[in-house]
Amino acid sequence: MDDMTHDTPVPPPTMDLDPEPELRHNPDRDRYELWSGDELIGLAGYERTTGGDVVVLHTVVTERFGKAGFARLLTVRLLDALDAEGRQVVPVCTYLQKFIERFPQYERMVLSA
DSSP, X not given: OOXXXXXXXXXXXXXXXXXXXXXXXXGGGTEEEEEETTEEEEEEEEEEOTTSOEEEEEEEEOGGGTTTTHHHHHHHHHHHHHHHTTOOEXXXXXXXXXXXXHSGGGGGGBOOO
């Protein structure tokens, strides 16, 4: 067993929302969005590579949800959804770069140059 591949737990947001936040893909605007009911929490803008992988350009959380762990939640939901589709990411977004350093279980999703 390789000790270097352990998962680092990703802390949940510090506030509970009802309804539970949901990731929605908005391909018309080239972004993935995190919503609680009809309230936008945050978004991740992207471009597609010619191979269909995802270049994550930026991650933004609205002021009301800032500093409460929702950027982490958005990032986890996005990476898990892309992983389920067999996609890899190019982390242009500095937040995503730092997230992947902090949670190395997602390093395998970074597209090699």
